[in-house]
Amino acid sequence: MIAPTESELSILGVLWEAGPLTVREVNDVLNRQSSGNGEKPIGYTTTLKIMQLMAEKGLVDRDVSNRSHVYSAAVAQERTQRNLLSRFVDRAFGGSRSELILRALGDGNATTDELQEIKKLIEKLEQDGTE
Amino acid sequence: MIAPTESELSILGVLWEAGPLTVREVNDVLNRQSSGNGEKPIGYTTTLKIMQLMAEKGLVDRDVSNRSHVYSAAVAQERTQRNLLSRFVDRAFGGSRSELILRALGDGNATTDELQEIKKLIEKLEQDGTE
DNA sequence: TTGCAACTACGAAGCAGTTCGTATATATTT
DNA sequence: AAATATATACGAACTGCTTCGTAGTTGCAA
Numbered sequence: 001m002i003a004p005t006e007s008e009l010s011i012l013g014v015l016w017e018a019g020p021l022t023v024r025e026v027n028d029v030l031n032r033q034s035s036g037n038g039e040k041p042i043g044y045t046t047t048l049k050i051m052q053l054m055a056e057k058g059l060v061d062r063d064v065s066n067r068s069h070v071y072s073a074a075v076a077q078e079r080t081q082r083n084l085l086s087r088f089v090d091r092a093f094g095g096s097r098s099e100l101i102l103r104a105l106g107d108g109n110a111t112t113d114e115l116q117e118i119k120k121l122i123e124k125l126e127q128d129g130t131e
Numbered sequence: 132m133i134a135p136t137e138s139e140l141s142i143l144g145v146l147w148e149a150g151p152l153t154v155r156e157v158n159d160v161l162n163r164q165s166s167g168n169g170e171k172p173i174g175y176t177t178t179l180k181i182m183q184l185m186a187e188k189g190l191v192d193r194d195v196s197n198r199s200h201v202y203s204a205a206v207a208q209e210r211t212q213r214n215l216l217s218r219f220v221d222r223a224f225g226g227s228r229s230e231l232i233l234r235a236l237g238d239g240n241a242t243t244d245e246l247q248e249i250k251k252l253i254e255k256l257e258q259d260g261t262e
Numbered sequence: 263t264t265g266c267a268a269c270t271a272c273g274a275a276g277c278a279g280t281t282c283g284t285a286t287a288t289a290t291t292t
Numbered sequence: 293a294a295a296t297a298t299a300t301a302c303g304a305a306c307t308g309c310t311t312c313g314t315a316g317t318t319g320c321a322a
Protein backbone atom coordinates (compact mmCIF):
# COMPACT_ATOMS: atom_id res chain seq x y z
CA MET A 1 0.00 0.00 0.00
CA ILE A 2 1.16 3.48 -0.87
CA ALA A 3 1.88 5.75 2.05
CA PRO A 4 0.39 9.21 1.58
CA THR A 5 2.72 12.17 1.94
CA GLU A 6 2.12 15.06 4.28
CA SER A 7 -0.14 17.08 2.02
CA GLU A 8 -1.83 14.03 0.63
CA LEU A 9 -2.71 13.06 4.14
CA SER A 10 -4.21 16.43 4.91
CA ILE A 11 -6.36 16.14 1.81
CA LEU A 12 -7.43 12.63 2.74
CA GLY A 13 -8.31 14.03 6.14
CA VAL A 14 -10.72 16.45 4.54
CA LEU A 15 -12.26 13.78 2.33
CA TRP A 16 -12.62 11.34 5.23
CA GLU A 17 -14.33 14.00 7.24
CA ALA A 18 -16.59 15.56 4.66
CA GLY A 19 -17.05 12.93 1.96
CA PRO A 20 -16.66 13.48 -1.82
CA LEU A 21 -15.66 17.03 -2.71
CA THR A 22 -14.35 19.10 -5.58
CA VAL A 23 -10.84 20.47 -5.62
CA ARG A 24 -12.22 23.90 -4.91
CA GLU A 25 -14.03 22.67 -1.83
CA VAL A 26 -11.03 20.77 -0.50
CA ASN A 27 -8.82 23.78 -1.07
CA ASP A 28 -11.26 26.00 0.79
CA VAL A 29 -11.40 23.66 3.78
CA LEU A 30 -7.62 23.43 3.95
CA ASN A 31 -7.24 27.18 3.85
CA ARG A 32 -9.97 27.68 6.40
CA GLN A 33 -8.14 25.23 8.68
CA SER A 34 -4.75 26.81 8.29
CA SER A 35 -5.89 30.40 8.49
CA GLY A 36 -5.76 31.85 11.96
CA ASN A 37 -2.19 30.63 12.11
CA GLY A 38 0.06 32.92 10.15
CA GLU A 39 0.42 30.32 7.38
CA LYS A 40 -0.08 31.55 3.88
CA PRO A 41 -2.96 29.96 1.96
CA ILE A 42 -2.39 27.02 -0.35
CA GLY A 43 -2.80 27.89 -4.02
CA TYR A 44 -5.69 26.32 -5.84
CA THR A 45 -3.51 24.75 -8.53
CA THR A 46 -1.28 23.29 -5.86
CA THR A 47 -4.18 21.40 -4.35
CA LEU A 48 -5.35 20.43 -7.83
CA LYS A 49 -1.96 19.03 -8.76
CA ILE A 50 -1.65 17.00 -5.61
CA MET A 51 -5.12 15.58 -5.99
CA GLN A 52 -4.37 14.66 -9.58
CA LEU A 53 -1.27 12.80 -8.47
CA MET A 54 -3.28 11.13 -5.73
CA ALA A 55 -5.74 9.92 -8.33
CA GLU A 56 -2.88 8.41 -10.33
CA LYS A 57 -1.55 6.69 -7.23
CA GLY A 58 -4.97 5.34 -6.40
CA LEU A 59 -5.34 7.27 -3.15
CA VAL A 60 -8.52 8.94 -4.37
CA ASP A 61 -11.18 8.17 -6.94
CA ARG A 62 -12.57 10.87 -9.15
CA ASP A 63 -15.80 11.40 -10.90
CA VAL A 64 -15.21 13.25 -14.14
CA SER A 65 -18.79 13.42 -15.30
CA ASN A 66 -19.16 17.07 -14.40
CA ARG A 67 -16.85 19.89 -15.30
CA SER A 68 -15.76 20.14 -11.70
CA HIS A 69 -14.38 16.72 -10.91
CA VAL A 70 -15.50 15.20 -7.65
CA TYR A 71 -12.92 13.37 -5.58
CA SER A 72 -13.43 10.79 -2.87
CA ALA A 73 -11.01 8.91 -0.65
CA ALA A 74 -10.05 5.55 -2.14
CA VAL A 75 -8.25 4.32 0.98
CA ALA A 76 -9.94 3.70 4.30
CA GLN A 77 -9.00 5.93 7.20
CA GLU A 78 -8.42 3.11 9.64
CA ARG A 79 -6.25 1.08 7.32
CA THR A 80 -4.20 4.11 6.39
CA GLN A 81 -3.71 5.08 10.01
CA ARG A 82 -2.61 1.56 10.84
CA ASN A 83 -0.03 1.71 8.09
CA LEU A 84 1.31 5.09 9.09
CA LEU A 85 1.38 4.04 12.69
CA SER A 86 3.33 0.91 11.92
CA ARG A 87 5.91 2.86 9.96
CA PHE A 88 6.13 5.48 12.65
CA VAL A 89 6.62 2.96 15.42
CA ASP A 90 9.46 1.44 13.46
CA ARG A 91 11.08 4.77 12.76
CA ALA A 92 10.77 6.44 16.11
CA PHE A 93 10.30 3.68 18.65
CA GLY A 94 12.42 0.89 17.28
CA GLY A 95 9.28 -1.08 16.51
CA SER A 96 7.97 -1.16 20.05
CA ARG A 97 4.28 -0.36 20.07
CA SER A 98 4.02 -0.37 23.82
CA GLU A 99 6.86 2.12 24.13
CA LEU A 100 4.85 4.44 21.97
CA ILE A 101 1.71 3.93 23.97
CA LEU A 102 3.48 4.55 27.22
CA ARG A 103 4.94 7.73 25.81
CA ALA A 104 1.58 8.86 24.51
CA LEU A 105 -0.11 8.19 27.81
CA GLY A 106 2.70 9.79 29.74
CA ASP A 107 2.04 13.08 28.09
CA GLY A 108 -0.76 13.68 30.54
CA ASN A 109 -3.41 14.99 28.22
CA ALA A 110 -5.86 12.13 28.23
CA THR A 111 -9.21 12.69 29.88
CA THR A 112 -10.71 10.30 32.39
CA ASP A 113 -13.16 9.06 29.80
CA GLU A 114 -10.42 8.29 27.37
CA LEU A 115 -8.50 6.42 30.02
CA GLN A 116 -11.62 4.47 30.81
CA GLU A 117 -12.08 3.53 27.21
CA ILE A 118 -8.49 2.43 26.85
CA LYS A 119 -8.64 0.38 30.02
CA LYS A 120 -11.71 -1.38 28.78
CA LEU A 121 -9.96 -2.25 25.56
CA ILE A 122 -6.97 -3.60 27.43
CA GLU A 123 -9.12 -5.84 29.55
CA LYS A 124 -10.77 -7.17 26.45
CA LEU A 125 -7.39 -7.84 24.90
CA GLU A 126 -6.21 -9.61 28.03
CA GLN A 127 -9.20 -11.92 27.97
CA ASP A 128 -8.64 -12.75 24.33
CA GLY A 129 -5.01 -13.49 25.03
CA THR A 130 -5.52 -15.66 28.11
CA GLU A 131 -8.25 -18.00 27.00
CA MET B 132 13.37 22.03 18.75
CA ILE B 133 14.58 20.63 15.45
CA ALA B 134 12.85 17.50 14.25
CA PRO B 135 15.32 14.90 13.01
CA THR B 136 14.77 13.49 9.54
CA GLU B 137 14.47 9.82 8.75
CA SER B 138 18.17 9.06 8.49
CA GLU B 139 19.07 11.40 11.30
CA LEU B 140 16.68 9.52 13.49
CA SER B 141 18.20 6.18 12.64
CA ILE B 142 21.61 7.55 13.56
CA LEU B 143 20.28 8.97 16.81
CA GLY B 144 18.82 5.54 17.48
CA VAL B 145 22.27 4.02 17.27
CA LEU B 146 23.81 6.66 19.50
CA TRP B 147 21.03 6.38 22.08
CA GLU B 148 21.50 2.66 22.15
CA ALA B 149 25.27 2.41 22.14
CA GLY B 150 26.54 5.73 23.41
CA PRO B 151 29.25 7.89 21.79
CA LEU B 152 30.62 6.41 18.57
CA THR B 153 32.68 7.29 15.55
CA VAL B 154 31.17 7.66 12.11
CA ARG B 155 32.70 4.35 11.12
CA GLU B 156 31.08 2.58 14.04
CA VAL B 157 27.69 4.13 13.41
CA ASN B 158 27.89 3.25 9.75
CA ASP B 159 28.77 -0.33 10.61
CA VAL B 160 25.84 -0.67 12.98
CA LEU B 161 23.44 0.76 10.43
CA ASN B 162 24.63 -1.61 7.75
CA ARG B 163 24.55 -4.55 10.09
CA GLN B 164 20.94 -3.65 10.92
CA SER B 165 19.83 -3.25 7.35
CA SER B 166 21.65 -6.24 5.94
CA GLY B 167 19.60 -9.36 5.84
CA ASN B 168 16.97 -7.34 4.08
CA GLY B 169 17.89 -6.86 0.48
CA GLU B 170 18.75 -3.20 1.11
CA LYS B 171 22.03 -1.98 -0.24
CA PRO B 172 24.52 -0.74 2.35
CA ILE B 173 24.81 2.94 3.21
CA GLY B 174 28.02 4.52 1.98
CA TYR B 175 30.47 5.69 4.60
CA THR B 176 30.60 9.25 3.29
CA THR B 177 26.83 9.39 3.31
CA THR B 178 26.72 8.67 7.01
CA LEU B 179 29.58 11.08 7.55
CA LYS B 180 27.79 13.87 5.74
CA ILE B 181 24.58 13.38 7.62
CA MET B 182 26.36 13.33 10.95
CA GLN B 183 28.19 16.50 10.04
CA LEU B 184 24.91 18.19 9.27
CA MET B 185 23.49 16.87 12.51
CA ALA B 186 26.37 18.44 14.37
CA GLU B 187 25.61 21.77 12.72
CA LYS B 188 21.97 21.47 13.67
CA GLY B 189 22.86 20.61 17.23
CA LEU B 190 21.41 17.11 17.14
CA VAL B 191 24.76 15.60 18.06
CA ASP B 192 27.89 16.75 19.81
CA ARG B 193 31.28 15.82 18.53
CA ASP B 194 34.62 15.36 20.10
CA VAL B 195 37.31 16.36 17.63
CA SER B 196 40.31 15.65 19.82
CA ASN B 197 41.16 12.46 17.99
CA ARG B 198 41.50 11.94 14.28
CA SER B 199 38.33 9.91 14.30
CA HIS B 200 35.75 12.24 15.67
CA VAL B 201 33.46 10.84 18.31
CA TYR B 202 29.79 11.72 18.13
CA SER B 203 27.17 11.58 20.85
CA ALA B 204 23.47 12.35 20.87
CA ALA B 205 22.78 15.94 21.91
CA VAL B 206 19.04 15.46 22.22
CA ALA B 207 17.38 13.17 24.71
CA GLN B 208 15.53 10.17 23.38
CA GLU B 209 12.41 10.75 25.40
CA ARG B 210 12.09 14.39 24.51
CA THR B 211 12.65 13.66 20.84
CA GLN B 212 10.10 10.88 20.83
CA ARG B 213 7.57 13.14 22.50
CA ASN B 214 8.11 15.73 19.81
CA LEU B 215 7.83 13.29 16.96
CA LEU B 216 4.80 11.74 18.53
CA SER B 217 3.08 15.05 18.91
CA ARG B 218 3.69 15.93 15.27
CA PHE B 219 2.55 12.52 14.16
CA VAL B 220 -0.66 12.63 16.15
CA ASP B 221 -1.44 15.95 14.56
CA ARG B 222 -0.70 14.74 11.06
CA ALA B 223 -2.32 11.35 11.11
CA PHE B 224 -4.89 11.42 13.89
CA GLY B 225 -6.15 14.95 13.79
CA GLY B 226 -4.46 15.64 17.10
CA SER B 227 -6.27 12.95 19.05
CA ARG B 228 -3.81 11.04 21.23
CA SER B 229 -6.36 8.56 22.43
CA GLU B 230 -7.37 7.70 18.87
CA LEU B 231 -3.78 6.79 18.26
CA ILE B 232 -3.55 4.71 21.38
CA LEU B 233 -6.70 2.82 20.58
CA ARG B 234 -5.40 2.13 17.09
CA ALA B 235 -2.06 0.97 18.45
CA LEU B 236 -3.65 -1.32 20.97
CA GLY B 237 -6.12 -2.63 18.45
CA ASP B 238 -3.34 -3.99 16.32
CA GLY B 239 -3.19 -6.99 18.57
CA ASN B 240 0.54 -7.36 18.92
CA ALA B 241 1.01 -6.35 22.54
CA THR B 242 2.13 -9.03 24.96
CA THR B 243 0.41 -9.64 28.27
CA ASP B 244 3.30 -8.02 30.10
CA GLU B 245 3.05 -4.92 28.01
CA LEU B 246 -0.66 -4.71 28.62
CA GLN B 247 -0.03 -5.08 32.31
CA GLU B 248 2.45 -2.25 32.27
CA ILE B 249 0.11 0.00 30.37
CA LYS B 250 -2.76 -0.76 32.68
CA LYS B 251 -0.66 0.10 35.67
CA LEU B 252 0.23 3.43 34.13
CA ILE B 253 -3.41 4.18 33.42
CA GLU B 254 -4.40 3.49 36.98
CA LYS B 255 -1.70 5.80 38.17
CA LEU B 256 -2.91 8.49 35.81
CA GLU B 257 -6.46 8.04 37.01
CA GLN B 258 -5.41 8.50 40.62
CA ASP B 259 -3.48 11.63 39.78
CA GLY B 260 -6.47 12.99 37.94
CA THR B 261 -9.07 12.21 40.59
CA GLU B 262 -7.39 13.45 43.73
C1' DT C 263 -21.35 37.03 -29.23
C1' DT C 264 -18.23 38.86 -26.60
C1' DG C 265 -16.07 38.85 -22.34
C1' DC C 266 -15.35 37.16 -17.74
C1' DA C 267 -14.98 33.52 -14.30
C1' DA C 268 -13.81 28.96 -13.02
C1' DC C 269 -11.95 24.58 -14.33
C1' DT C 270 -8.27 21.09 -15.91
C1' DA C 271 -3.71 20.02 -17.53
C1' DC C 272 1.02 20.42 -17.54
C1' DG C 273 5.80 21.93 -17.36
C1' DA C 274 9.12 23.69 -14.64
C1' DA C 275 11.12 25.91 -10.67
C1' DG C 276 12.24 25.46 -5.83
C1' DC C 277 13.48 22.97 -1.73
C1' DA C 278 14.99 19.48 1.54
C1' DG C 279 17.04 15.22 2.19
C1' DT C 280 20.18 11.76 0.52
C1' DT C 281 23.95 9.90 -1.87
C1' DC C 282 28.34 9.77 -3.70
C1' DG C 283 32.86 11.08 -5.98
C1' DT C 284 36.87 13.24 -5.10
C1' DA C 285 40.38 16.13 -2.87
C1' DT C 286 43.14 16.35 0.99
C1' DA C 287 45.17 15.20 5.43
C1' DT C 288 46.82 11.90 8.72
C1' DA C 289 48.08 7.53 10.42
C1' DT C 290 49.94 2.78 9.74
C1' DT C 291 52.36 -0.82 7.46
C1' DT C 292 56.08 -2.65 4.76
C1' DA D 293 60.58 6.58 2.97
C1' DA D 294 57.10 4.95 0.15
C1' DA D 295 52.84 2.76 -0.28
C1' DT D 296 48.56 1.81 1.72
C1' DA D 297 44.58 2.49 4.57
C1' DT D 298 41.50 5.47 6.87
C1' DA D 299 39.81 10.11 8.17
C1' DT D 300 37.41 14.61 7.13
C1' DA D 301 35.51 18.04 4.04
C1' DC D 302 32.93 19.55 0.37
C1' DG D 303 30.62 20.18 -3.99
C1' DA D 304 27.38 18.42 -6.90
C1' DA D 305 24.01 15.21 -8.67
C1' DC D 306 19.71 13.01 -7.83
C1' DT D 307 15.16 12.24 -5.76
C1' DG D 308 10.55 13.16 -4.15
C1' DC D 309 7.42 16.58 -2.74
C1' DT D 310 5.48 21.05 -3.23
C1' DT D 311 4.36 25.17 -5.45
C1' DC D 312 3.15 27.98 -9.05
C1' DG D 313 2.66 30.16 -13.74
C1' DT D 314 0.45 29.60 -17.80
C1' DA D 315 -2.11 27.61 -21.60
C1' DG D 316 -6.23 25.86 -23.08
C1' DT D 317 -11.29 24.64 -22.21
C1' DT D 318 -15.92 25.23 -20.77
C1' DG D 319 -19.87 27.60 -18.79
C1' DC D 320 -22.18 31.81 -17.78
C1' DA D 321 -23.41 36.69 -17.81
C1' DA D 322 -23.77 41.12 -19.94
